[in-house]
Amino acid sequence: MSLIIADKTFNSRLFLGTGKFSSNKIMEEAVLASGTELVTVALKRVDLKKENDDLLKHLKHPSINILPNTSGVRTAEEAVFAAQLAREALETNWLKLEIHPDPKYLMPDPFETLKAAEKLVKLGFVVLPYIHADPVLAKSLEDAGVAAVMPLGSPIGSNKGLKAKDFISIIIEQSNVPVVVDAGIGAPSHAAEALEMGADAVLVNTSVAVASDPVSAAKAYKMAVIAGRLAFEAGLARESDTAEPSSPLTKFLSEE
Amino acid sequence: MFLDVLEKYDWNKIKQDIYSKTEKDVLLALNKPKRDLEDFKTLVSPAAFPYLEQMAKLSNKLTQKRFGKIIQLFIPLYLSNYCVNECVYCGFNCHNDIERIILDEEQILNEVEAIKSYGFEHILLVTGEAPSIAGMEYFERVIKLIKPYFALISMEVQPLEASEYIKLKKLGLNTVYIYQETYNKESYKKFHGKTKKSDFAYRLHTPDRLGKAEMHRIGIANLLGLEDWRTDAFFTALHLKYLEKKYWKSKCSISFPRLRPHKGSFKPEFSISDAELVQLITAYRIFDEEVELSISVRESRKFRDNVVKLGITSMSAGSKTKPGAYALNYNALEQFEVFDDRTPSEVVDMIKSKGYEPVWKDWGYYMQL
Numbered sequence: 301m302s303l304i305i306a307d308k309t310f311n312s313r314l315f316l317g318t319g320k321f322s323s324n325k326i327m328e329e330a331v332l333a334s335g336t337e338l339v340t341v342a343l344k345r346v347d348l349k350k351e352n353d354d355l356l357k358h359l360k361h362p363s364i365n366i367l368p369n370t371s372g373v374r375t376a377e378e379a380v381f382a383a384q385l386a387r388e389a390l391e392t393n394w395l396k397l398e399i400h401p402d403p404k405y406l407m408p409d410p411f412e413t414l415k416a417a418e419k420l421v422k423l424g425f426v427v428l429p430y431i432h433a434d435p436v437l438a439k440s441l442e443d444a445g446v447a448a449v450m451p452l453g454s455p456i457g458s459n460k461g462l463k464a465k466d467f468i469s470i471i472i473e474q475s476n477v478p479v480v481v482d483a484g485i486g487a488p489s490h491a492a493e494a495l496e497m498g499a500d501a502v503l504v505n506t507s508v509a510v511a512s513d514p515v516s517a518a519k520a521y522k523m524a525v526i527a528g529r530l531a532f533e534a535g536l537a538r539e540s541d542t543a544e545p546s547s548p549l550t551k552f553l554s555e556e
Numbered sequence: 557m558f559l560d561v562l563e564k565y566d567w568n569k570i571k572q573d574i575y576s577k578t579e580k581d582v583l584l585a586l587n588k589p590k591r592d593l594e595d596f597k598t599l600v601s602p603a604a605f606p607y608l609e610q611m612a613k614l615s616n617k618l619t620q621k622r623f624g625k626i627i628q629l630f631i632p633l634y635l636s637n638y639c640v641n642e643c644v645y646c647g648f649n650c651h652n653d654i655e656r657i658i659l660d661e662e663q664i665l666n667e668v669e670a671i672k673s674y675g676f677e678h679i680l681l682v683t684g685e686a687p688s689i690a691g692m693e694y695f696e697r698v699i700k701l702i703k704p705y706f707a708l709i710s711m712e713v714q715p716l717e718a719s720e721y722i723k724l725k726k727l728g729l730n731t732v733y734i735y736q737e738t739y740n741k742e743s744y745k746k747f748h749g750k751t752k753k754s755d756f757a758y759r760l761h762t763p764d765r766l767g768k769a770e771m772h773r774i775g776i777a778n779l780l781g782l783e784d785w786r787t788d789a790f791f792t793a794l795h796l797k798y799l800e801k802k803y804w805k806s807k808c809s810i811s812f813p814r815l816r817p818h819k820g821s822f823k824p825e826f827s828i829s830d831a832e833l834v835q836l837i838t839a840y841r842i843f844d845e846e847v848e849l850s851i852s853v854r855e856s857r858k859f860r861d862n863v864v865k866l867g868i869t870s871m872s873a874g875s876k877t878k879p880g881a882y883a884l885n886y887n888a889l890e891q892f893e894v895f896d897d898r899t900p901s902e903v904v905d906m907i908k909s910k911g912y913e914p915v916w917k918d919w920g921y922y923m924q925l
Binding site: 319344372375382405506509 | 920
């Protein structure tokens with residue numbers, strides 16, 4: 301079953317980031333090998349004035365949609381300003397909303413993110429906010445009209461996997477919009493785990509970009525995401541903490 | 557303010573700590589998931605020196621994880637070499653008999669044109685300290701003038717007030733570099749005579765003022781050559797941690813200004829070898845995975861080529877340290893002698909040959925209001 305976010309249908313549930321690669325050419329090869337249909341691009345990295353920005357040039361493929369992100373801004377006001385310029389220059393109203401006033405751990409600011417999301421939705425953007433795995437915030441953003449929520453698995457770039465698993469599973473359970481696990485995914489098994497849990501997609505960057513062979517890493521993620529989703533749809537038997545009693549405790553009800 | 561923190565530490569005691577670290581301390585520090593200031597002492601200690609290759613490998617891994625396989629590029633634009641200070645180690649020293657220049661708007665635009673032809677988007681504005689000639693009014697004018705041409709504007713000038721930093725930030729300033737030169741109060745006095753710069757505390761509190769102004773990035777450093785580098789590095793690291801924790805919205809950057817030959821007669825009393833500088837760079841990275849580490853053209857080609865993989869995240873290229881030198885394309889007297897005099901495109905080719913992406917642009921006027 302394919303994934304629908306706003307007006308777009310995705311066959312791949314793997315989204316990729318485009319930073320940190322050793323060259324734009326290798327980035328392009330990894331993107332194509334991953335089968336992804338949505339890649340995020342940092343607005344600060346691209347030249348909005350130039351028509352032939354080198355990074356964007358490498359992403360011009362019919363299957364690839366661009367998701368500009370606001371990484372680097374510290375306030376809602378700055379995010380809205382950057383988003384409007386991006387919409388004009390890149391001709392897309394899709395936006396990955398990232399507001400992290402903390403440049404060290406790049407922790408998303410919940411207050412400013414909600415404020416910006418409300419504004420951007422009103423301005424007609426398809427907003428995908430990057431957030432902490434905070435179920436209340438996810439619901440508030442859903443109420444504000446975002447197209448999906450993107451909770452972090454772990455601190456960005458940490459490769460630590462789904463440290464926020466318990467909270468992500470609450471978000472998945474409660475959400476009426478797609479849930480994309482973003483940040484912290486450091487191995488294909490982490491991606492598979494997120495999909496098995498019922499996440500609608502994952503976004504990966506560092507783990508692919510910094511791998512010795514980014515193209516093979518991209519392929520591994522492609523397979524992991526397919527496997528994870530298939531497992532979710534198959535309805536795997538849940539693991540259980542308690543042993544099943546061998547003689548049923550309610551057998552007496554059917555006894556004469 | 558940072559002086560209160562600094563005064564809790566005794567220079568000689570710290571130095572003694574560093575020099576008495578053992579191999580056991582080194583192994584412990586290298587194998588921890590996160591390192592504290594005590595570990596930093598170990599990492600810069602003589603005991604860690606035999607572990608340089610291991611430190612380099614770890615630094616390489618940690619840097620790639622955080623920053624990726626990229627190197628950011630910037631170029632300094634020297635606006636003025638007027639200076640009221642008499643820093644014995646600097647070519648701009650007011651007693652040095654050099655031609656003094658301050659660029660006017662037309663000259664600046666000529667420089668900008670030359671710089672832009674190389675491809676730069678990140679620019680560093682530099683002046684000596686002469687507020688009556690190159691002061692706030694001049695800085696405001698220059699930033700307004702060059703803003704349309706650059707994605708990121710940095711500055712390395714005399715210390716300013718927080719309110720002045722706020723003003724310049726609103727005009728588009730992103731980063732301020734301010735080096736304490738040395739954290740040893742007595743040595744600081746010795747090197748800075750009776751000039752304006754001799755106020756140790758005022759200079760020391762510049763990053764505090766920058767933090768209060770919520771400057772996007774604050775660059776700090778100690779000069780390598782004024783004091784025992786290991787001990788000075790500890791205090792720089794202490795300053796770094798203080799800033800990161802207190803002014804959490806500002807990014808921090810560390811530079812490695814190693815004293816080079818210049819006009820004047822100063823011979824550094826404390827030297828640092830190439831291998832020791834590698835130890836220092838990798839020690840910072842292992843200690844702080846998120847801090848930006850920057851290297852200038854003061855260093856040799858060979859050294860710069862090889863530190864691309866060792867933890868450095870940004871470098872200057874094609875720098876000329878005499879005001880007006882880009883447009884006129886001359887290389888005469890400078891603040892310090894440039895060691896790596898390759899053109900920007902040669903540096904770009906070198907970075908690519910190392911398997912790294914040279915990044916010209918990592919900011920934009922639309923990123924800060």
